[in-house]
Amino acid sequence: MRLWLYAAGLATGAAFCVLFTGEVSRDYGARFDPSSLAALSGYSVFWVMLGAAACALLVGSAGRVRFVLVLPAAALYSLLAAYGPPPLGPDGWEVLLREIRTDLYAAANTMYAEPVPYDLSPGVLFAIVPMAMVVVAFAASATLYEGAPVVSVAVLGLTIGVLSTVSFEDGVGPFFAAFLVGAVGLLLSSAGVGRGLLPVGIAAGAAVAVLVLLLPRAPLAEYTISPGAIDWTRIGAGDTSRLGVQADVGDYLTTGREAELLRIRSEEPLFWRGGTLDHFDGVRWSSTVRPGEDDGYEVAPGVQTRLVVQSVQVLNARTELVFGGYRIVKTSLPDGYVEQLPDGSWVASEPFEEGDYYRVLSAVPQPTAAQLATAGTDYPPYVREKFLQLPEDTPGVVGETAGRIQRRYAPSNPYETARAVERYLLYDGGFVYNLDVSYRRADRAIEEFLGEGREGFCTQFATSMALILREMGIPSRVVYGATTGERVGEDEYVVTGSNMHTWVEVFFPGVGWYPFDPTPGFGLPRVMEANAPRAPVSGAAASPIPENPALRPGDLPERPRTPEAPIPERPTRGEQPGAAPAGEGGLPLWPFSVAAALSLIALPPLAKRALVARGRPADLYRDLSGRLRDALPPGRSSLADSPALTVGERLALLSGALGLDGRPFEEFARAYSEHLYGVGVSRRRLSGAYRRALREYGRLPGWRRALAALNPASLLLRARRRSGEGWAALVKRLRRIPGRIR
Template identity: 30%
Template sequence: MAASSRMAIAAWVATLATSAALLPLIVGTGWLFTIALLLAVQTGTGVLARRLGFGGPAVLLCQLAVTLPALTAVTAPDHAVLGILPGPEALERLGALFASGGGDIGHYTAPAPLTEGIRLILLTGVLLIGLLVDLLAVTLRSAAAAGLPLLALYSVTSGVARDGGGIGHFLMAAAGFLVLLLTESRDRVGRWGRFFGTRGATTGETGRPPRPDAGRRIGVMTLGAAVALPLVLPALGPGLLDPARAAGSGSGGREDFGSVNPVVALQDQLNRPRNRTVLRYETTAERNADMYLRLVALDSFDGERWTSSVVPDPDPPPAPWPVEGLAPGVAAEPVSTRITTEPGYSQSSLPVPVPATLVEARGEWAHDPQSTTLVSARRGQSSANMTYRVEHWDLSPTVEQLSTAPPTADGELWERYTALPDNLPEVVREAAATVTAGAGNDYERALALQTWFTRDGGFRYNTRVESGTGNEAIAAFLEAREGFCVHFAFTMAAMSRSLEIPSRVAVGFTPGTRAANGTYSVGLHNAHAWPELYFEGVGWTRFEPTPGQGSAPEYTRPEREPGADRSEADREDPDRAEPREDPTRPEESAADPEGCDPVADPGSCQDPTAVGPGPQDAGGSPAGGAALRVGVIAVLLLAAAGVPRLLRARLRTRRLAPGAGPAAAWREVVDTARDLGIPPLPGDTPRRAAERIARLGGLEGEPAVALRRLVDDVERALYSPTAATEDDAGERARSVRSGLTAGAGRWIRLRAAVLPASTPRPHREIAARWAERGGRLRMAATQWLRRLPRPARS
């Protein structure tokens, strides 16, 4: 194996070993195998380009040209041409993923779930590090300098992870760098010769260097000192490599249980082209229109974002869990629901129907009293691929109970859930006061806000707008009147608080789609955010301000007379036939742009793109699309692997053709020996080179005789070109080639067939031709200038 190929493989090993140090930062390990594959494609491209004789810049360009399609095929295949080629749509998708990934990194604590944005940033970062390591170690032959990008990659873990990455990950990264240094040492010894005093000797004419035992001893001693010194020097403190440092030794708080903020990924989930299933459930509820699954409830708004200020309790309370604010008079039916999540769905909280009174799940979980769900109490634990049971209530409050709800008795609850930042835009308070003018109680105010968002305010549902939950985003949303559930939920919650109605925002999923077997399927397009308002005696009550999404609760729909069908009720509802004029925007139409009113017709507002369970709905791509992408990638890889062999075969045919002459046949013999690991030595005459090829290739019998006769023909052609020679040089070269191939090992023959070392260098031939043409043009121009008449001398 060529020295550059060995260095390239060592660079791949070093980058992959250092990438393993990122394991404490991300939930799961599957991404590491993807990185290994992409790095192998990138490294293999560099090896092939160097075999073809490309220089450093050309090798780098080839690696970039292959890495970008490979990365696109892994991260955005649905937007790429044929699932692999990055077109404008794919580049736009990658940009959106980078933006969402940056938000995910800023909101999640380690270990963070592997969202698509984080996955893209992770793969891109490691591939760029691998490209830089390959450039420094292989192209520039400086393995020591390649340690700098590896150190930068490792520093991400040591600076972010709670335990600094641990001693195991340090040992892996250090061992990978040591492999890179030892490989470079072997290459240097092979090129410069062995040092005096080194044990062992070279193996004759094969040129194999001695084993660098001294270098290995130095590397092992250095690695051992790096591990031992931080443990024995008290002045350094616990340090980065303290193995006794506990993973859960923090000061407590929500961070110890994993920070959950799915808002940053909600827009990305809604914009995915396929509604991939994240969970399925079976329930005893007679109706599921109101059975939203809450993942987290956000109560604290600082003007920039909404967060949860509740610290989970490590010990869940005994069942049944209390329901905050619920009085005995509210109709409530007990319901049991069994939920199964898909392997690819990873969150720190369990999505549950609300209000839950009990959640039974395997593992170590803490209780979030605000969200009435369980939160992971152990690092690395998530909701992926698990089954749990939820006991909860199906509440049916009446309009009268909500309208006559007394003021909130709990002063702490009222103060906490009506708090607003001092810099809240005044347009929020003004719009809330204008929309609810004339309402007699908090319920009527909340209903007026919902009606304004869903029907009378001229708002449009659009998941492509810029996401945001802060003051500026709310003000921009009220001005543009275009957004998706995040904008509607957070804006209605802020407006409700400005009216002194306790409110918060819940994030989770709409009920999903019912299958023929009675189970329900919840997909990515069911991701949703909605406001919850507090009414004394009823508790936290859901409202649905997002037009065309989800379903409005029964207590917010127009009252219908018994026996009246939906069309009659609609005709009798004047607000349905003649939408009220928007008091905050009188010049614009208030008609529903989507033709879907969740207040009057909740059934028509289900997500039309939702799909039920089926063979294509198992969390992955459809079988046909995946097979097409795999087929395209396989064909491209096979085509790329076959190019060197095709070029080599074409050259061999031309050299061994009748009339090509002994010189061409001799060049074919030399290249065949090079392919089989017997490179020619500079300065050797044809006869001396033939003796070396025969000895190292083990030629005997007819092939050896053919080689001697071919050398005679070559010498005769060189030194006596007028002498007559037999036209059988091609047959003799074929005999020699057959003998060399038969004497080589199986793997050597395979390497010679797939990656022949003597592959023609097309770019060199092209450069030579252009140089030849340039020389001819210069000669022609010189001759033309000489023919021009010269002015006579006076």
């Protein structure tokens, strides 16, 4: 049994290595002591975490002192892994503690602001290693000393599930397969199954493990496996100060696509801008905008602008975002109540609610095509650093698409390049606007969209344009907000959940940020591109979806409703950020994983409660004997399984092994035996004896009774006996059929 426990524990502990990239952080590479375990292993986190799991298993097997040893052992191993042997003198300890404090502070910022995996640094390693050791040590203790292997399996399995979720299922498969084999072996061996059945169970576990490793790579995998926990269309940001702001935008869709969110009066139809996202990690967008930062100019001095006043009434919405045309320069809200961020967006200190009203003044940039074309490439350093960022694992199809566009259109400046990318996505690339598209493999979503898929909605189109432009050396960012909405009167528009939209802004030196919308069927309002409009396209090259009529002043027809969400900072309730409510992406997987794990843990006690609820004498006996059996360690739980034992002998053996007073159990055994032999024992007498036996059972420590309640061993034994009895009865009936079975 220990073999299977240790195999599952080693697999789970080693699985923590998926939280690291395998590369040493440039900022902290010199901070690793040459004699640290990380350095000695060649900075291979796998061996460090495997050693941590092995150490934790030894601690969890240390008998009475296991709980005393676990924290010191975790601290010492973490210290050796990250910093090497500790210094001997007090001065050395003072320096080391100061270094650890600095590294842990940096690690907290890294783990908060950056997605998994992390570069290897002493602080992050020092923070994560104790987590792995405590989990593995607890799992070992639960099986070896509390007799609850199901708790061990649940803890280790849930840990691997969490690692799979936070790492986006990247690299967890082999560890889960090894854990699965160990878990199956542990449960079967602890349940007291026969020698003949144990190899069969282990073989079945191994077969499932092989399927876990091979099925995701099978030709039909993408049609049968949908890792819905992640999707690059569910984009968000990690800035806590903005989290409620952008998450609330996603919450709009919980009230439905037709929910009226805003009523806006404006002399010009505009796109109502909410905010921007500038960092893409391959899975999601995030915002690195921080209040008080200076990102330079949004619109350069000297660029012509058009002033537009808008009156905004909040309807069925709750958000801190101040919506308005780009760029808002003034609001009617009190000073101190709203704040302008470096990206030109505005946020309120408290959420707006239904009935709130405010006015904004926007200075809509009106640069000419000549200004944009001659802007050049002299980008400020902060623009290059932030808005040319690409993930390290950017799919090759992004660069291939950029090269194809360069060869096809031969643009001579960044403005022509941006128009070429826009045109390619709108018309010439064969892309189709489709609200029902679902990219089932999040790790290949960009590759599929730009490759053979070529179907999507605004989030895919905006993301693709931004990444292609960055690949071509042109700074860009994704913008979330809303299209104009339905025109309900003169200069009056109603914005609903279906108007949520994303588009792109591109930076031009000497001009500032200028918008582009690469989504087929949409187009910027004329006032937003008055002096540099999108080139008209005629004939077969035109968009398969007509231009949005709601964006044309003077036209009353309502535009086709497009259930697109903005890009919030993280998945929110009810809807996935950046995706429409139906058909555009699945719900997050982690809540279902956690619910499934909790259901699995709760199943044994619920099943036991249901079986005893009938109150029949046989049910009371099975419940009492099952409680006693499940409270024993696995090695001793089968001591009273012999069918030759009487009721009294079985209860006496089990209660004695637990150190309980045997008299209440003897009283129940006598009453139940008399019931079996038809002496006429009253139900009241039997129930009273059962309650007195339960009171004696209640003298066991609470933790032991809790682990016994979670232990399914008695249920498995009962199921095995019932199946054996059923099979024997079936064979007996068949033997009665003449000429069939002898």
